[in-house]
Amino acid sequence: MFFRLCICAFIFVSLFFESKAQFFKKLNNDTVFNKKVDTITVYTRLNKENYTLPNTEGANIYSGKKTNYIEVNQLNANLSQALTRQIFAKIPGLTTWDMDGAGTQINIGSRGTDSHRSIEMNMRQNGYNTNSDMFGYPEDHYTPPMQAIQSIQLIRGSAALQYGSQFGGMMNYVMKSGDALQSPTLEIDQTAGSNNFFNAYFSLGGTKDKLSYYSYFDYKHGDGWRSNSIFNYHAYYADLKYSFSKKINIAFQFSRMAYVQQIAGGLTDDQFQKNNCQSFRSRNYFNPEINIPAIIFKYTLSAYTQLQITSHFLFGQRNSVQFINNPNILDTFNTSISSYNPRQVDRDYYQGLTIETRLLHQYKFAKQISSLAAGVRLFDEITRRRQKGIGTTGSDFDLTIINPYAINLNFRTVNAALFAENLFQISSKVSITPGIRYEFIRSEMSGFITGNINEYYLTNRNLLLTGIGIQYTQKGNNQLYANISQEYRPNLYATYTPSGQVDSIDTNLKDSKGYDIDLGYRGSIGNLARFDINFFYVFYGNRTGLISINTPTSPVNLLTTNIGDAVSKGFEAFIEFSFAKWLNLNKKNNDILIFNSLSYTHGRYTNAIINKSGSNISLSGNYIENTPEWNNKIGLNVIFKKINTSLQYTYVSKYYNDALNTIYSSNGVIGVIPSYKLFDLTCSFSFNSNCSLGGGINNLLNEKYFSRRITMYPGPGILPADGRTYYITLKLKVE
Numbered sequence: 001m002f003f004r005l006c007i008c009a010f011i012f013v014s015l016f017f018e019s020k021a022q023f024f025k026k027l028n029n030d031t032v033f034n035k036k037v038d039t040i041t042v043y044t045r046l047n048k049e050n051y052t053l054p055n056t057e058g059a060n061i062y063s064g065k066k067t068n069y070i071e072v073n074q075l076n077a078n079l080s081q082a083l084t085r086q087i088f089a090k091i092p093g094l095t096t097w098d099m100d101g102a103g104t105q106i107n108i109g110s111r112g113t114d115s116h117r118s119i120e121m122n123m124r125q126n127g128y129n130t131n132s133d134m135f136g137y138p139e140d141h142y143t144p145p146m147q148a149i150q151s152i153q154l155i156r157g158s159a160a161l162q163y164g165s166q167f168g169g170m171m172n173y174v175m176k177s178g179d180a181l182q183s184p185t186l187e188i189d190q191t192a193g194s195n196n197f198f199n200a201y202f203s204l205g206g207t208k209d210k211l212s213y214y215s216y217f218d219y220k221h222g223d224g225w226r227s228n229s230i231f232n233y234h235a236y237y238a239d240l241k242y243s244f245s246k247k248i249n250i251a252f253q254f255s256r257m258a259y260v261q262q263i264a265g266g267l268t269d270d271q272f273q274k275n276n277c278q279s280f281r282s283r284n285y286f287n288p289e290i291n292i293p294a295i296i297f298k299y300t301l302s303a304y305t306q307l308q309i310t311s312h313f314l315f316g317q318r319n320s321v322q323f324i325n326n327p328n329i330l331d332t333f334n335t336s337i338s339s340y341n342p343r344q345v346d347r348d349y350y351q352g353l354t355i356e357t358r359l360l361h362q363y364k365f366a367k368q369i370s371s372l373a374a375g376v377r378l379f380d381e382i383t384r385r386r387q388k389g390i391g392t393t394g395s396d397f398d399l400t401i402i403n404p405y406a407i408n409l410n411f412r413t414v415n416a417a418l419f420a421e422n423l424f425q426i427s428s429k430v431s432i433t434p435g436i437r438y439e440f441i442r443s444e445m446s447g448f449i450t451g452n453i454n455e456y457y458l459t460n461r462n463l464l465l466t467g468i469g470i471q472y473t474q475k476g477n478n479q480l481y482a483n484i485s486q487e488y489r490p491n492l493y494a495t496y497t498p499s500g501q502v503d504s505i506d507t508n509l510k511d512s513k514g515y516d517i518d519l520g521y522r523g524s525i526g527n528l529a530r531f532d533i534n535f536f537y538v539f540y541g542n543r544t545g546l547i548s549i550n551t552p553t554s555p556v557n558l559l560t561t562n563i564g565d566a567v568s569k570g571f572e573a574f575i576e577f578s579f580a581k582w583l584n585l586n587k588k589n590n591d592i593l594i595f596n597s598l599s600y601t602h603g604r605y606t607n608a609i610i611n612k613s614g615s616n617i618s619l620s621g622n623y624i625e626n627t628p629e630w631n632n633k634i635g636l637n638v639i640f641k642k643i644n645t646s647l648q649y650t651y652v653s654k655y656y657n658d659a660l661n662t663i664y665s666s667n668g669v670i671g672v673i674p675s676y677k678l679f680d681l682t683c684s685f686s687f688n689s690n691c692s693l694g695g696g697i698n699n700l701l702n703e704k705y706f707s708r709r710i711t712m713y714p715g716p717g718i719l720p721a722d723g724r725t726y727y728i729t730l731k732l733k734v735e
Helices: 002-025 035-041 159-163 269-274
Strands: 067-071 094-096 108-110 122-125 149-155 170-175 185-193 197-208 211-222 231-243 248-262 285-302 305-322 344-365 368-391 401-403 407-425 430-449 455-473 479-489 503-505 512-525 529-549 557-578 591-606 609-612 615-618 630-640 643-652 676-688 691-698 706-710 717-720 725-734
Touching (some): 122 159, 159 430, 159 455, 159 479, 529 609, 529 615
Parallel strands (some): 503 557
Antiparallel strands (some): 067 149, 094 108, 211 231, 231 248, 344 368, 368 407, 430 455, 455 479, 479 512, 512 529, 557 591, 630 643
């Protein structure tokens, strides 16, 4: 019934705006609503290096928000290996996990959130989610090839109002599409590098009459920098868009990504210091397979109203087979059974359908053009979790089990959301954008865990989020912006799954909820520089964890509950400056650019406790996990005729991987992550517009470092980052 009411309400709103738009068309004597209005709604970027999103685009409002925009084709970066510290270098404050040089996984976080598989980011492609299960298990296993991405859009905390659950922000990959002005175009991108790395990328796009198309196939394999790190990855994508008229078009898209990767496992501190390249796990593997068919329908109802309906279905699986033990326990031959020990097999299966309808309507307010964005989101997802199966004693990738799974659970999440934001253009310079979002979440769990009785859990929650943004635009399009928006993160499936017989779940457990405040100034200084400097404050309330309680039957009982709050505050600053333009040395295709992307994050727990060895310990004043205070990237880009050379410096200060801020553990699982400094060099030469040769050196000075300790897969222990590696890329375009 609730879904039906949502749909009926949205249809009513759509019809209302359509009739209102028709009424406006009759007002020919009103100069605000003549044909010139179209030029206001069309956003044309002054150049391909724009750094922020426009006030409105498509059916979305960005005014008064902290946003970032990256044109991927303009990056002189290592795309074949998806080197995140280069690709996202000009977005200050993003934390990344340098897991390996395979490029099979993007790991990003922001403002005190966990970067592990972008679990606290709302990750999207062409506007639809790619997280495996946005509400129960939101790890983003899907990673498209960077060569296929046209642009990357990022909205920080205020994204919760338009896009839903997240604390890290919403990141959207806008994929390339068929060029309406060109004949069929074939792109070939071939990369070879250290450790037997090879990447082959092919794409074909174009337009024929009313049909445009774009497709790619991507394959990569390598041995990995560490021992026992072989990987084989493939992905493909197809996009067919048919334009019925200038007002109506529909796109059919399908994405698939799958890979098998051998996991080298974690190290202790002593093992890392002796040889950070070594591995003591040769029988561990990871295998995600994600498929996403989608339909995108766009209808320009009038010159002032745009409707977009997106429907996508995500189905796939996540599989792992591994010998799970701390790194100081070797995976050795067991003489008592005349073989290696059996491995653990874990499998997840995902099936999720999402329908999201958005409408943007422009109207007259105070003699200015204002905009209303409203929409409905419906989501239904089932996850089947099979864990702790006893696998084979072999060494290859084998998901066979010889005993039943110890954990056999089924999860289902049903979600409905209504949202609206209104950009009130008070004057030509001042705009105010209030917004609201209502969420209904129904979570259900059933199944069993060996040793416990059958598990069943059902909860219904209702959340109301509000926010407001203000923007003041100066002459030259420089902007002062401020925003405060509420955010939330629903409790994950793991929260409702007891890990042992002495564990219990708080019946009053609440979803994490908080808010994000931004205050910033962005713009440009003529054609010499562009900048964005902002201050932020993030309150992350009701964080979930374990505390100790005493019961009549057990002296120590672990309770999963809300342990307290955390606050992240600081600043993010970006500036890019052209020395060539400053010195009047820039000629066609020549330039000298330098940028600095700096962030400071003071992330601390406030009023929180957590269990340690059966006692509850205060966390107040402790650092938030995996949150460095300083994160700085400096880049120098020299463009001379057909040669493009870039040198990038990265500095990340120390941080901890547990809430207790443990400095050292003998098994390497918890402890401090030391600060590190890196240099990356990239160079390319363009023979002509259709052929180029490039390459680079990652970790130029061969820094010995790691950016992650982990207590679970793919560790446990220290996960060393790659040392110095090389690559070379040949790009061809055939029209």
